Each structure stands twice: as C-alpha cells, then as structure tokens.
Amino acid sequence: MTAEPAVGADTAPDRRRRAADGRAPRPTGPGPPPSTTMHTLRGIAVSPGIAIGPLRVIDPRGLRPSPRAVAAGAIPAELDRLDRALESARVEAEAAEAEARRRIGPQYADILAAHSRMISDPTLRRDARARIERDLVGADHAVSEVLEGHAARLAGLADSHLAARAADVRDIQQRILAQFLGPGTAAVPEGSDGPIVVLAHDLSPSETAGLDPGSVLGFATESGGLASHTSIVAAALEIPAVVGLGKALELARACRSAIVDGDEGLVVLDPDGPTLDRYRRAARERTARFAGLADLAHLPAETLDGQAVRLLGNIEFPAEVDPCLGRGASGIGLYRTEFLFLNADRPPTEDEQFAAYAAVVRSARGRPVTFRTLDLGADKLTSYRNGQPPEPNPALGLRSLRLSLRDPALFRAQLRAILRAAALGDVRVMFPLVSTMAEFRRARAILDAVAAELAAEGVEVPAGLPVGIMVEVPAAAVMADRLAGEVDFFSIGTNDLIQYTLAVDRTNETVADLYDAADPAVLRLIAMVVAAAAPRGLEVTVCGAMGGEPLYAMLLLGLGVRSLSMPPHQLPEIKRVIRATRDDRARELAAEVLGLDSAAEVAARLRRALIEALPDTPRPAPRAGPHDSSG
Numbered sequence: 353m354t355a356e357p358a359v360g361a362d363t364a365p366d367r368r369r370r371a372a373d374g375r376a377p378r379p380t381g382p383g384p385p386p387s388t389t390m391h392t393l394r395g396i397a398v399s400p401g402i403a404i405g406p407l408r409v410i411d412p413r414g415l416r417p418s419p420r421a422v423a424a425g426a427i428p429a430e431l432d433r434l435d436r437a438l439e440s441a442r443v444e445a446e447a448a449e450a451e452a453r454r455r456i457g458p459q460y461a462d463i464l465a466a467h468s469r470m471i472s473d474p475t476l477r478r479d480a481r482a483r484i485e486r487d488l489v490g491a492d493h494a495v496s497e498v499l500e501g502h503a504a505r506l507a508g509l510a511d512s513h514l515a516a517r518a519a520d521v522r523d524i525q526q527r528i529l530a531q532f533l534g535p536g537t538a539a540v541p542e543g544s545d546g547p548i549v550v551l552a553h554d555l556s557p558s559e560t561a562g563l564d565p566g567s568v569l570g571f572a573t574e575s576g577g578l579a580s581h582t583s584i585v586a587a588a589l590e591i592p593a594v595v596g597l598g599k600a601l602e603l604a605r606a607c608r609s610a611i612v613d614g615d616e617g618l619v620v621l622d623p624d625g626p627t628l629d630r631y632r633r634a635a636r637e638r639t640a641r642f643a644g645l646a647d648l649a650h651l652p653a654e655t656l657d658g659q660a661v662r663l664l665g666n667i668e669f670p671a672e673v674d675p676c677l678g679r680g681a682s683g684i685g686l687y688r689t690e691f692l693f694l695n696a697d698r699p700p701t702e703d704e705q706f707a708a709y710a711a712v713v714r715s716a717r718g719r720p721v722t723f724r725t726l727d728l729g730a731d732k733l734t735s736y737r738n739g740q741p742p743e744p745n746p747a748l749g750l751r752s753l754r755l756s757l758r759d760p761a762l763f764r765a766q767l768r769a770i771l772r773a774a775a776l777g778d779v780r781v782m783f784p785l786v787s788t789m790a791e792f793r794r795a796r797a798i799l800d801a802v803a804a805e806l807a808a809e810g811v812e813v814p815a816g817l818p819v820g821i822m823v824e825v826p827a828a829a830v831m832a833d834r835l836a837g838e839v840d841f842f843s844i845g846t847n848d849l850i851q852y853t854l855a856v857d858r859t860n861e862t863v864a865d866l867y868d869a870a871d872p873a874v875l876r877l878i879a880m881v882v883a884a885a886a887p888r889g890l891e892v893t894v895c896g897a898m899g900g901e902p903l904y905a906m907l908l909l910g911l912g913v914r915s916l917s918m919p920p921h922q923l924p925e926i927k928r929v930i931r932a933t934r935d936d937r938a939r940e941l942a943a944e945v946l947g948l949d950s951a952a953e954v955a956a957r958l959r960r961a962l963i964e965a966l967p968d969t970p971r972p973a974p975r976a977g978p979h980d981s982s983g
C-alpha cells in the first residue's frame with residue numbers, strides 16, 4: 353500500500369488518465385492469501401470518495417444452478433415454479449424501474465423497462481418449458497440455460513455494442529435465478545446487516561442503478577471501463593467506485609473487509625491497522641472538508657475585490673440538476689444530451705427527448721440550462737449507429753455536430769424537443785465541435801427552421817433564445833473574432849481543445865503525459881477567445897474539466913473568464929478558490945503565465961499562487977494535465 357488516499361473529487365479526464373495508469377490491473381498479493389493479509393489492487397477510479405466496510409463478494413457463478421433431475425410426474429410442479437419465478441422477476445424489475453425513474457431519470461429506468469419486457473417475452477417461457485419437459489431438469493437450470501445461450505450468442509457477435517447487450521441478458525438471468533434461490537441470493541444484496549462494500553465480477557447498469565447508497569458504501573468490479581454505463585451511474589449516485597480490477601474475486605473470497613478508494617482507483621482487502629487508520633482519517637477529513645465547503649453553497653461566488661463569477665453545473669442526465677443547485681450552481685452550463693442516446697437501442701423519439709429535457713428545465717426552476725446538441729461519435733458510440741463503417745480516426749471523423757448535420761432527421765427531432773422544453777424555463781442552445789463559420793450557419797439555419805415549423809404548429813417557442821457554440825477546435829478559437837459576430841455566447845471545451853491543439857488523443861494512455869491544460873498554446877487560445885468576445889460583451893464559459901480544477905481557477909479569472917461550468921462535486925472547491933483570489937492579482941498572474949515557455953513552468957507557477965492564496969489546500973492537484981503525479 354503506497355498511495356496516500358486522495359481527498360477531494362476528480363473529473364472525467366482525470367479518471368480517464370488514471371484508467372490509463374491502471375489499465376494493466378495488478379493484484380499485489382502473491383497467491384491465495386490467508387485472510388489476515390492485506391492486499392492492494394489497482395483499477396480504474398470511476399466515482400470519487402472513500403468507502404470502508406465489511407466486504408461482500410458477489411460471485412456470479414453462485415447463481416448458475418447445475419442440472420437437477422426431475423421425475424416426469426413432477427414436471428407440472430416444475431412448470432409452475434418457472435411461471436412463478438418469471439412473474440415475480442417481472443414484478444421486481446417493474447418495481448426497480450419505478451425506483452430508478454424516481455431516483456435517477458427516465459433513460460436509466462428505460463433499461464429496466466426493457467428487462468421486464470424481456471422477462472415477460474413468451475418465447476423465453478416457451479423455450480424454458482420445452483427444456484424442462486424435454487430434458488427433465490429443474491426450472492432454474494432450464495431458464496438459466498436458455499438465457500445463457502442468448503447471452504453467449506450476443507457476446508460472440510463481432511459488433512461490440514450488440515455484444516455488450518449480453519450483460520443485459522445475464523442481468524435478467526440473475527434476477528430470475530434469485531427468485532428460485534430464495535432471499536439473499538440476488539446479485540446485489542439487499543437488506544444486509546449493515547452497510548457493506550461490494551466486490552463483484554461485474555455490476556450491470558441496472559444493478560448499479562438499484563444500489564442504495566445507504567446500504568452499499570462503495571463497490572469495485574473485476575471488469576468494466578471508465579465510459580461504461582455502470583461507471584456513469586456510479587458517479588451520478590456518488591457511490592465511491594473502482595472498476596477494471598482484473599482477477600480479484602478469488603483473492604477476496606477469504607477477506608472480510610475492504611476499502612474502496614474511488615479517488616485513486618485502489619481497493620484494499622483486509623486492510624491492516626495503520627492503513628485502516630490512515631483511510632479513516634482521510635475519510636473523516638474528506639467529510640469535514642466537504643461539510644465545511646457545503647456552507648459555501650450560499651455564499652456568493654466572488655473574488656476578494658468583488659468580481660462576481662458565474663458557477664454552473666455540468667450534467668449528463670436529469671437527476672443531476674438538484675446536486676448542482678444544492679452545491680450552489682446558478683444554472684446548468686453544459687447538459688451532455690448524448691447520454692440519453694447512449695443508453696438506448698434506438699434513438700429516443702422526440703417525445704422521449706422532450707420528457708427528459710422538460711425534467712431538466714423544470715428541475716432548474718427558472719435558472720439557465722445550456723443544452724448541448726448531440727455530441728456522438730469518437731468515444732461516444734451508440735449501438736444503432738453500427739451500420740456505419742468504423743472510422744480510421746474517429747476523433748477527426750464524423751462526430752458531434754458533423755454527424756447531426758449529416759442526419760437532419762435526427763438533428764431536427766432533437767432541436768424540436770429542446771425548443772419545446774424551452775417554453776418551460778430559461779434555455780440556451782449550444783452546438784458542439786464547431787470548426788467553421790459555415791457549419792455554425794447551417795446548424796443555426798436548421799434551428800431557425802425548426803422553430804418556425806413549431807410556431808406554425810402552434811407550439812410556443814420563446815423568441816430570442818441564446819444560441820452559442822463550444823470552442824473546442826483550434827480553428828474556432830482562431831476564428832473567434834468572426835464567430836463572435838454571429839453567436840450569442842462561447843463555451844470553451846478544454847477537454848477537446850487540448851486534444852486538438854496538442855494533437856494528443858485524450859483517451860490514449862501512451863501519450864497521456866503530453867495532454868496538458870497548462871500548455872501555453874492552450875492558454876493563448878483561451879485568451880484569444882476571451883479577447884474576441886469582449887468587444888461584443890459575449891459571455892465566455894469554460895465547461896471542460898479545466899473549468900472545475902482548482903489549479904486553473906485563478907488563471908482563468910485572470911484571463912477574463914467570468915463563467916465556469918463543472919461537475920457538481922467540484923463546485924464548492926472552485927468557489928473556495930475564487931473567494932480567496934483578488935481579481936487584480938489574478939490578472940497579473942495570467943499576464944506572467946502567458947509569457948512562460950512550457951507547461952511545466954506554468955503549472956509550477958500556478959501551484960505556488962494557489963498555495964499562497966490558500967495555504968491550507970490539502971492537495972493542490974492539477975487535474976487536467978500530467979502534473980497530477982507531482983501534486
């Protein structure tokens with residue numbers, strides 16, 4: 353055990369980088385352990401926080417019943433058992449769906465709705481019955497075999513997105529088998545004696561959505577990746593989580609307790625006394641720190657010399673609006689609408705989109721919501737787009753706005769849904785990955801046409817809806833002075849801006865050390881955008897990870913940025929930095945930093961400035977660059 357626990361939360365690119373570090377999961381314990389030996393495993397940090405508690409290992413093989421011979425005379429009873437199990441599994445899935453709809457949002461509930469439909473599918477019942485009658489085996493084995501056959505066929509498909517559906521079928525299998533095997537055997541334990549830490553081979557999205565943060569302190573899985581549904585849901589529920597541990601269950605079966613360190617991507621099995629003490633202390637400090645920061649929610653986000661800054665939240669689905677507002681966001685600066693599409697087998701209809709968008713606007717209660725139109729492609733792929741040939745270089749391919757412009761029906765349906773939701777509150781529309789003026793004009797023309805069409809249908813569409821662009825391609829930053837004449841606002845997507853400026857794939861661990869927010873080239877582009885917006889009084893928001901990273905807050909202020917949008921858990925920390933900063937000092941700092949030659953010099957200077965302003969900063973970790981390790 354070498355790593356100090358991190359205190360504080362992190363961001364998606366940050367976790368992605370850690371995913372790279374931990375890509376080769378390496379159990380550190382040699383051979384099967386005596387239960388008294390501590391083991392530290394490294395995986396991928398997907399949801400921040402520290403969980404310490406009794407360990408519950410969920411072994412999926414425990415729910416694969418072996419064939420049990422059934423006498424011919426007992427077949428009717430066995431068929432009856434099958435029907436009862438299917439019925440109770442269906443009822444349970446429907447209840448889980450209702451619960452997910454209430455707690456997380458419709459798109460996650462829809463996954464569970466699909467499960468209950470599959471459980472009620474007459475062919476499943478027919479095939480399982482046929483097996484019982486033909487092979488004279490128990491109903492549990494029969495239904496398990498039928499579903500395992502479907503799962504194996506799906507898993508064997510070349511199409512990776514269809515293959516991933518095997519997890520849904522196995523999820524259903526576990527749910528049905530749990531009905532046969534009695535209480536306490538469900539894949540995710542319910543009603544345990546007390547809160548636990550869960551270690552599983554895998555947790556399906558629906559199982560994760562069903563986790564009760566009151567009884568599951570944290571979880572870790574052998575498989576899984578950063579961008580999986582499971583990871584996204586875990587972060588949304590704010591349950592500390594680590595995935596991609598590699599082989600761990602064998603080792604863990606003999607262990608009684610565990611720590612999940614969702615900041616560093618570590619799992620400690622049977623921690624020894626000093627490690628437990630250290631993590632308990634870190635967890636206490638973390639709690640105290642967040643409690644202290646919670647008070648900040650009600651204080652203004654302004655510098656020591658009175659410069660106001662707008663703090664906004666980034667969300668992926670509707671249930672995240674409340675955590676943003678609760679932590680003091682004055683609105684939603686980035687709604688990544690494509691997450692609604694990633695969880696589905698087909699594009700959501702206009703009405704389905706409207707339902708989700710309306711929920712977001714209503715939850716924002718009059719505060720601004722910036723809808724980013726679809727940003728599919730690159731690493732965000734949907735299963736139903738797989739008819740398209742794979743692209744050799746998807747980050748430079750048909751992604752984002754380019755894709756929307758190629759598929760007007762898809763784009764128009766989304767714009768209609770957004771404009772309908774606009775009548776319910778303060779809505780802004782933002783186009784991602786704009787590379788040229790022509791692209792923006794085409795997108796804007798489609799938006800205007802859709803608004804006119806809705807008006808002709810008698811649908812109320814607010815006039816003068818602000819329409820802006822994400823500046824995340826260097827070309828847009830360079831052309832910002834021209835674009836400023838046509839857009840209503842800019843939002844700088846630093847995650848992509850860094851990738852395209854430095855020609856470094858943001859998801860590729862082999863070049864992760866070159867991906868650096870502190871690079872002077874990136875800073876100059878940001879300065880150009882702010883300068884281009886100023887004469888027209890356009891608002892510039894930074895909504896990439898850099899906007900939620902304490903190290904860069906002063907610099908961004910000094911560059912003239914007055915609006916920052918970030919994941920909800922980053923809000924208090926950024927407000928703390930802003931309230932400890934003098935705007936005039938920040939300007940001096942920015943001027944000084946813009947004259948430096950390298951990212952390393954910039955980062956070192958910013959770190960000094962942060963410690964000067966906030967000497968008690970526990971770990972001024974740079975979050976959007978390779979300096980992480982030195983933080």
Ligand code: PEP
Pocket residue numbers: 686688727824844845846847848849895896897
């Ligand atoms: C960005 O690129 O900075 C951004 C906010 O968008 P995403 O991370 O979704 O690409």
Ligand code: MG
Pocket residue numbers: 784824845847848
């Ligand atoms: Mg982007």
